[in-house]
Each structure stands twice: as structure tokens, then as C-alpha cells.
Amino acid sequence: MIGVLLTVIRRDLRLAARRKGDWLTSQFFFVMVVSMFPLGIGPDPEMLRRVAPGIVWVAALLASLLSLSRLFADDHRDGSLEQMLLSPHPAVLVTLGKAIAHWLIYGIPLLLIAPVLGLQFALPPEAIGVLMLSLAIGTPILSLLGGVGAALTLGLRGGGVLLTLLILPLYVPALIFGAGAVDGALSGMGAESHLSLLAAFLVVSLLVSPWVTAAGLRVSIE
Amino acid sequence: MRFSLYRYAAPSTFYHLAGRLTPWFGWAAGILAVLGLYIGFFVAPTDFQQGEAYRIIFIHVPAAWMSMFIYLVIAFWSAIGLAFNTRLSFMLARALAPTGAMFAFMSLWTGAFWGKPMWGAWWVWDARLTSSLILFFLYVGIMALWSAIDDPRRGDKAGALLALVGAINVPIIYFSVKWWNTLHQGASVKPSGTSMDEVMLAGMLIMAFAAWFYAIATAFYRVRDIILERERHTEWAKEILEK
Amino acid sequence: MEWSSWSQFWDMGGYGFYVWSSYAAMLLGIVIEVVLLRRGRQDTLRRLRRLERWEQSPGERPS
Numbered sequence: 001m002i003g004v005l006l007t008v009i010r011r012d013l014r015l016a017a018r019r020k021g022d023w024l025t026s027q028f029f030f031v032m033v034v035s036m037f038p039l040g041i042g043p044d045p046e047m048l049r050r051v052a053p054g055i056v057w058v059a060a061l062l063a064s065l066l067s068l069s070r071l072f073a074d075d076h077r078d079g080s081l082e083q084m085l086l087s088p089h090p091a092v093l094v095t096l097g098k099a100i101a102h103w104l105i106y107g108i109p110l111l112l113i114a115p116v117l118g119l120q121f122a123l124p125p126e127a128i129g130v131l132m133l134s135l136a137i138g139t140p141i142l143s144l145l146g147g148v149g150a151a152l153t154l155g156l157r158g159g160g161v162l163l164t165l166l167i168l169p170l171y172v173p174a175l176i177f178g179a180g181a182v183d184g185a186l187s188g189m190g191a192e193s194h195l196s197l198l199a200a201f202l203v204v205s206l207l208v209s210p211w212v213t214a215a216g217l218r219v220s221i222e
Numbered sequence: 223m224r225f226s227l228y229r230y231a232a233p234s235t236f237y238h239l240a241g242r243l244t245p246w247f248g249w250a251a252g253i254l255a256v257l258g259l260y261i262g263f264f265v266a267p268t269d270f271q272q273g274e275a276y277r278i279i280f281i282h283v284p285a286a287w288m289s290m291f292i293y294l295v296i297a298f299w300s301a302i303g304l305a306f307n308t309r310l311s312f313m314l315a316r317a318l319a320p321t322g323a324m325f326a327f328m329s330l331w332t333g334a335f336w337g338k339p340m341w342g343a344w345w346v347w348d349a350r351l352t353s354s355l356i357l358f359f360l361y362v363g364i365m366a367l368w369s370a371i372d373d374p375r376r377g378d379k380a381g382a383l384l385a386l387v388g389a390i391n392v393p394i395i396y397f398s399v400k401w402w403n404t405l406h407q408g409a410s411v412k413p414s415g416t417s418m419d420e421v422m423l424a425g426m427l428i429m430a431f432a433a434w435f436y437a438i439a440t441a442f443y444r445v446r447d448i449i450l451e452r453e454r455h456t457e458w459a460k461e462i463l464e465k
Numbered sequence: 466m467e468w469s470s471w472s473q474f475w476d477m478g479g480y481g482f483y484v485w486s487s488y489a490a491m492l493l494g495i496v497i498e499v500v501l502l503r504r505g506r507q508d509t510l511r512r513l514r515r516l517e518r519w520e521q522s523p524g525e526r527p528s
Contacts, residue, residue, distance in 0.1 A: 263466065263474075264466050264468075265466055266466055267466055268466070268478065273477075273478040273479070273480060274477040274478035274479075274480050274484065275477070275478070275480035275483055275484060277477070277484055278483065278484055278487045278488075281487060281488060281491045282487070285491070320498070321498065324494050324498055327494070328490065328491055328494050331487070331490050332487040332490065332491065335483045335484075335486050335487040335490075336483065336487065338483060339480050339483050436495070440498060440499075440502060443502050443506070444502060444505070446506075447505060447506050447509040450509060450510075450513060451509060451513065454513050454516070454517065460517065463510065463513055463514050463517055
């Protein structure tokens with residue numbers, strides 16, 4: 001079973017490596033969105049430091065959603081998705097593997113770029129550390145829940161925007177706990193409670209999403 | 223007992239049942255609304271803290287309750303439909319959503335018009351209003367998904383999955399929003415709901431039942447159109463269309 | 466609750482705008498919904514009847 005999982009992950013990693021453009025676009029999108037905010041709300045460092053956690057987190061949400069619409073679409077188009085679902089292995093392994101691959105490709109870079117953005121907003125080092133940690137726990141949630149949306153909207157017109165519409169409300173707890181953790185670090189009130197809640201939400205997502213995504217794929221393909 | 227209930231799971235039978243019941247629920251809703259509003263405006267006294275403005279609760283609270291309740295009912299029928307593959311369950315879910323969304327929107331609107339005189343702002347990011355906003359987004363999302371999918375069967379099941387995921391998430395979302403709100407010390411003013419006058423409560427409950435019956439009436443009315451659409455190739459549907 | 470006059474009722478202790486805007490919006494929402502429901506039914510019936518005739522007519526098969 002782990003073998004199947006690893007195969008799915010490895011395959012997606014290889015495919016993404018061939019199309020570095022997509023991957024880079026996503027990261028640049030993240031950076032650009034974050035940079036837009038000071039232009040919109042003014043350069044006052046005090047204020048920017050306060051809003052930085054929320055901005056970085058929202059940008060991370062949007063960047064994830066951008067890449068999620070492709071999660072199953074490419075495989076669906078060339079028929080390989082159907083093949084994967086027809087195989088005797090449980091579909092949950094496919095959906096879980098794809099979510100993990102998505103996180104490795106699109107999620108981890110976000111938390112690696114975050115320190116740079118944190119500096120742009122003059123976040124102190126402890127806050128940057130918590131920001132990275134919150135993204136480390138939170139981005140898998142984005143990939144898992146996003147997979148549900150990607151499966152349900154597979155092949156639909158207006159797919160990308162529709163996906164965003166469906167999944168953004170579901171992301172709210174992650175946003176609240178993730179950005180809240182950094183806020184806690186900034187205000188000195190501590191980030192542990194937020195991070196624990198975020199981790200709990202991750203566990204819930206892990207327990208629910210792969211199955212719903214698999215069901216959604218079957219519904220969308222038949 | 224089981225046998226006769228299963229009979230109504232057939233769209234054809236339910237079509238006629240819904241048709242007969244809709245007027246009853248509609249009239250019941252109307253009468254209860256008149257009663258509730260009478261109590262709300264002519265029996266309930268002036269509130270000590272909020273003056274007359276509090277009388278908005280007689281539509282705000284029922285709308286909010288109904289928007290949440292209807293979402294749960296949609297999730298319930300979605301689960302039944304997915305588990306037993308009963309077509310009618312999915313049709314009921316679809317028929318309920320627009321009314322639920324309308325109530326969700328109304329709870330936001332009336333909440334804003336209540337908030338402005340009370341708290342000085344048209345919108346405050348307190349836990350309840352924010353959760354209501356997210357609930358409204360959930361309604362919009364599921365209706366957008368349904369309208370984007372042409373194949374009715376795929377739409378049924380996809381919407382059902384989304385409704386279930388949403389329903390699981392709603393308590394988590396509500397908890398996280400409460401958490402967020404207490405930490406950020408937002409609008410800490412709560413309307414005087416701590417100890418509510420019995421008459422006010424009675425008025426609110428009657429209006430809530432009025433809203434409930436209204437929702438049932440609209441859902442039954444709407445589901446008949448959906449049934450006809452889906453079943454139009456059957457004999458009984460053709461008979462109706464030919465009239 | 467005793468209202469000494471109709472004007473006092475409409476005024477709602479100074480909050481008349483807010484109270485009545487809320488109720489008006491609610492009423493509007495219900496009216497719009499009911500109108501849309503009725504119109505939806507007529508449209509559905511008309512459309513289904515038209516589809517029925519189209520499918521029945523010889524030599525014309527819907528795609």
C-alpha cells in the first residue's frame with residue numbers, strides 16, 4: 001500500500017519537474033500578492049507588521065487554490081486518472097498520494113519563501129519562525145481540502161474560480177489558527193494553542209479528505 | 223408504517239403529496255407570522271437597553287436559525303441520498319437550498335440593520351455575524367456547483383458530498399470564528415439576550431415556526447418542478463404535462 | 466405593549482428606519498422568492514411541454 005502511495009507521489013513529482021513553469025508561476029503569484037498589500041494599504045511598518053500574518057496566510061490560500069485546479073485535470077485529460085481509479089488499489093491511496101505530492105510541490109515552497117516575505121513586513125525572528133511552522137502544518141490542510149474541491153469541479157467550465165468559491169469557506173479555520181499563531185507570537189501571548197488547534201484541524205482533514213476526494217472523483221468521472 | 227413511508231420515496235407519489243401539502247404549510251406560515259408579529263409589536267414590551275430597535279430580532283433570529291437548520295437538513299438528505307441512492311432525497315436538497323440562502327442573506331441584512339443603531343456600525347466582525355457570512359458563502363458554493371454541472375446525477379452527488387463536507391466543517395468554522403473573535407476583542411457588545419423576556423421569546427419562537435413552515439412550503443413547491451423535469455419521460459409526468 | 470398613536474408606532478422610538486428597513490427587506494425577499502417560484506413553474510411547464518412536442522414530432526430527434 002505504501003508502495004502505491006509512493007508511486008503516485010513520485011509520478012507527480014516527476015511530472016511537475018517537467019513543467020517547472022507552472023510551479024514557478026505559483027510561487028511568483030504568492031510573492032506578488034503579498035507585495036500588493038503594502039501598495040494598497042500604505043507602508044507604515046507598525047501597521048504592516050500587524051497585518052503581515054493575515055496577508056501571508058491569505059496569499060498562501062490563494063496560491064494553493066490556483067494550483068489545485070490542475071490536481072486531477074491533467075491526468076483526467078489523458079485518461080491516466082481513469083486508469084488509476086480502475087486499478088485494484090483503493091482510490092484513497094491515489095487521492096492521498098496526490099495531496100501529498102501537491103503539498104511537496106506547491107506547499108513546501110510557500111513556507112520556504114515565507115521568511116523573505118516576513119522580512120519585508122519587518123517581522124521579528126520568533127514570529128517568522130512561527131509563521132513557517134504554521135505554514136508547515138497548514139499547507140497540507142490546503143492540499144487535502146483543496147483536493148476535495150478539485151475532485152468535485154473536475155472538468156467543469158469556470159472550474160478554477162468555482163473551486164475557489166467552494167473551498168475558501170472551508171479553509172477559514174486553518175486561516176484563523178494559522179495567522180492567529182503568528183499573531184500570538186507577535187503579541188507575546190504565545191502560539192501554542194493556535195498551533196495545536198491547527199494540528200487538530202490537520203488531523204481532521206487527513207481523516208476526512210482523502211475519502212471524500214475519492215468519492216468525488218468517482219462522481220465526476222462516471 | 224415503514225411500508226407507507228417508502229411509498230412516498232417515489233417521486234411520482236411525492237409529487238402529489240407535496241402538491242397537496244404546500245398550501246397547508248403556506249397558510250400555516252402566514253397565520254403564525256401574523257400571530258408572531260402581533261406579539262412582537264403589540265404585546266412585547268420595550269426593551270430596557272435597546273428601546274424599540276430590538277424588535278428586529280423577530281425576523282433576524284428566525285432567519286438565522288432557519289438558515290442553519292436548512293443547511294443541516296440539506297446535509298441530512300444528502301447523506302440519505304448517497305447512502306440509499308434515493309433520487310428524491312437529492313431533489314429535496316436542491317429544493318431547499320435557495321430558501322436557505324435567502325434566509326442566510328436576510329439574517330446578514332437584518333443583522334446589519336440591527337447592528338447600526340445598537341453598536342454604531344453596519345457590520346461588526348463578531349462570531350455570529352461572521353459565521354453567518356461564511357454559511358452564506360457555503361450556500362452560494364453549493365448552488366454554484368449545482369448550476370455548473372449539467373448532468374443531474376453528477377450534480378446530485380457532487381453537491382451532496384460538498385454539503386456533507388460543509389456540514390462537518392460548520393461546527394469547526396463556528397468554533398474557530400468564536401476563538402478568533404474573543405482573541406481580537408472585537409465587538410464585545412452582545413444584544414440583551416442574556417435574560418430574555420418570556421413574551422419576546424414566545425414571539426421569536428412563533429416566528430421561527432412560521433419561517434420553518436414557509437421553508438417547507440417553498441421546498442415542496444420547488445421540488446415538484448424538479449421532479450417533473452427529471453421524470454418527464456414517465457407516463458404519469460406526461461399526463462400532467464398534457465393537461 | 467401600548468402604542469399611544471400610529472406615528473409613535475412607525476417611529477419605533479427613533480429607530481423606525483432600521484426596524485422597517487429590516488422588515489421591508491424580509492418581505493421583499495419573500496415576495497421575490499414566491500414570484501420566482503411561480504414564474505419558475507410556468508417556465509418549467511412550458512419548457513417541458515415544448516421538449517415533449519419536439520421529441521414526439523417525427524423526423525426530429527434531439528441530439
